[in-house]
Amino acid sequence: MAARAQFTRDQWLDLILRSIGVEPGYLEKLAGEDSNKSLRLKLLFLLRLVPFVENRFNLIELGPRGTGKSFVYREISPYSVLISGGGTTTANLFLT
Secondary structure (H helix, E strand, O other): OOOHHHOOHHHHHHHHHHHOOOOHHHHHHHHOOOHHHHHHHHHHHHHOOHHHHOOOOOOOOOOOOOOOOOHHHHHHOOOOOOOOOOOOOHHHHHHO
């Protein structure tokens, strides 16, 4: 437990990102010299994990095909419900 306290915020973020298959160095490279942009990118990726830890939290990701929107949900947990193709209603979201 004492060793965990020695981790910085950025080290914790990098550890969690690596655990879901995202390389933090790549995000930092995309952000360039702007450390605020790098932090924002990392937090946006972590936002995708909120439905796994918060009950009744629905997350909708919009974007073109093949951009990795469903990757995290399929790879991380068999307990996630993924509805793709636009074939759902608001009522279906509350029932799942």
